[in-house]
Amino acid sequence: MGRSVDPHLEVGAVTRRAYETGAPAPLFISLTGAAPGHRLLGAPAGLGDPRSGAAHARLAAHVGLPRDAGPRRIVEHLVAAMHADPVAPVEVATGPCKQNVRTGDDVDLELFPVPLLHQEDGGRYFGTYGLHVVRTPDGSWTSWSVARTTLRDRRTLVGPAMAQQHVGMIREAWRETGRHTLWAMVPGAPPAALAAAGMPLPAHVDEDGYVGALTGSPVEVVRTETNGLYVPANAEIVLEGYLSSDETAPEGPMGEYHGYAFPDGKKQPVFHVEAVTYRDDPILPVCAAGVPPEENHTIWGTMIAAAALDVLRAAGLPVTLAWCPYEAATCWLAVSVDRARRAELGLDRAGLIRSIADVLFASHAGWLVPKVIVVDDDIDVTDIGQVVWALATRCHPDTAPSRTPPASRWSPTSPPRRSAPPGAASRSRTACCRTPSAAPLPPSARRTPANCGSTCWRTGRTTATTPDVPCGAMPDQVGRDGAGGPARLTGRRRGSAPGRPGRPRGSRVPGVEAGARRPYAVDAVQN
Structure with missing residues (x-):
């Protein structure tokens, strides 16, 4: 996109529109307030127009298949790679991700055009489509995984590291030794690497070998500047540093992949950035989470x-x-x-x-x-x-x-x-x-x-639901101005619609007129 676009909400709005219409992935090359050459890519794995016969083209490209590959072929390809011999990565001396190097006090994450994607978000998210690289203290397991991070200041990020996630397991192993977790984050990783990082592989399985099995060739990696980890050499951007074992800071809320924004954030671990390397004219990829598909x-x-x-x-x-x-x-x-x-x-x-x-x-x-x-x-x-x-x-x-x-x-x-x-x-x-x-x-x-209800795992209760009551909020818990539940992400301004005080902020119920009684639907899967 040659016209100027503001990273503050406009990038998110255009990206969401690309998801909704099956448009090509928008590459933003002129960004308000951004340093010259810095770019953003929206909807990197969004669906294309189904009438093209290649709706899954971007997804297929991530895993090394032709653009006309369909869902069944893609899934079978992923399963086959799980049973192929891992192809170990190959270390190279340098790569495009080393074209620019900043360390110590020269690190400034504000250099990048980090967007505010939703008006409900509690901050600007640097990591929405990048992978974390962490390694156990004994070096026996290196994990590549995907998780979000929000920009806290020029040298720190904040994001989840849940105990059930591999990054959380490795963080706990480091904490038991009394040390912080050596860490790197790679926004703009090679597509197959990002796909592998999103695969729920078993613990103690290195995703870098799965990338090679998926594509048929080893992924090239380079050593980081500061902490001895290895990252994809062809990445757009690499952040290096450590994941604190004890420091936390507020994070969120963030527009979630269910299509809702919860009213409050919570404290999450802090990621300290001690070096950043990046290509000339780097591209920061963006996933604007929300109503499917993204x-x-x-x-x-x-x-x-x-x-x-x-x-x-x-x-x-x-x-x-x-x-x-x-x-x-x-x-x-x-x-x-x-x-x-x-x-x-x-x-x-x-x-x-x-x-x-x-x-x-x-x-x-x-x-x-x-x-x-x-x-x-x-x-x-x-x-x-x-x-x-x-x-x-x-x-x-x-x-x-x-x-x-x-x-x-x-x-x-x-x-x-x-x-x-x-x-x-x-x-x-x-x-x-x-x-x-x-x-x-x-x-x-x-x-x-239409109107099949659902069972909420958060409460363990099987009840009828209304279209505007999200998972985790029972109908009797949703009060005025959205009390008790998250707001649906619609791209509209926050606030309840006139005449509908019982709806969550930002929510909408298609096909229900103001003042009409909402029909409840019985859960079709209940015991």
Whole structure:
């Protein structure tokens, strides 16, 4: 984009518009207040126009496939790479990321055009599409992972390092030694490296070897200037320093990948930057999180689907494909089952659901997705229309098997499991949408009902929901001006609409007139 664009909200608005319309990824080359040559790239893995026949072109390019590759081919390619021999990275003396080097007092993160992406955000986010590089104190495990970071000042960032995440596990290992975590962050990493960093691989597996297996060639890395870590040589920008073991600072709120902005942030660990290296005319990539589809769904959701498919197949289950429908904001995993193989294995519907739940919810991928929908293989799980049709017509609360495992099934140990949120009895649901005795109509005759409710894992309560009450907020908890729940990200100015005092700030409910009574929808997956 040659015209001047302001990093303050305008970049975020244009990027969101690119997601919504399937437009090409916008490259912002003229930024208000930015140093000459500094650029931003929006929607780096957004979907293209579906009429082009290459809607997943950017995602396919990330993993080394042709631009016309579809979801099934991409997922199978990711799974195949998980079983290929790792291709170790190759160290090189220097690379484009070393064209400019600043250390010590010369470090100034304000040099970069760090955008404010949402008006609800609590700050400007430097890291929305970059990877963290951390290594255990004994050097046995190097993790590349994706997590956000907000700009605190010219030499520090703030962001989450959850105990269940690999960066949090390694931070804890360093803290036990009484030292800070050696750390680097790479905004503008090679696409395959970013994709690998978003894959929920098991702990103690180095993502840099998976990048080589994914692309068929080793990734070139260079040694950092200050702390001995290795980062992709072809990166746009590299930050080096340490992740504090004890210092925290306020972070957020931030527009989230579910499509909501929570009202408050919280304290998170501080990242200290002691050196920054970057290309000439560097590009800082931007993910403007929100209503799907954006990179949290196209990259992360696809990687979760591949990891889930692999763990289910490894258990010998008759699964043909797993997919996180982008429209469900990485909150659904749709799994298709080979009916003939299921019969051969002697699995009835209840046994199938129990087996899938036991395997999936004990895995890292299963921790990340709260709802699983199981369908027969006559349903294309990459087609959201078919999935919704199956859920609406084949799943009944009184007859369809549903298993809700204890939320405490997951912890950071191997295999990874998650502890329950306070007051929650359960978090995940598995629904079996069996094929009815009547043959389905041809696709042209299928009709899908609207308004299917959902179960909230934060509260562990299964209730009907309204379209404007987000996960984690029960209808009776949402008071005036959004009290008790997050606001929906819509790009509108904050504040309640006239005549609708009970709605969260910034939220909207399509198709419901002012003063109209909202119909409640019964959860189609409840026990």
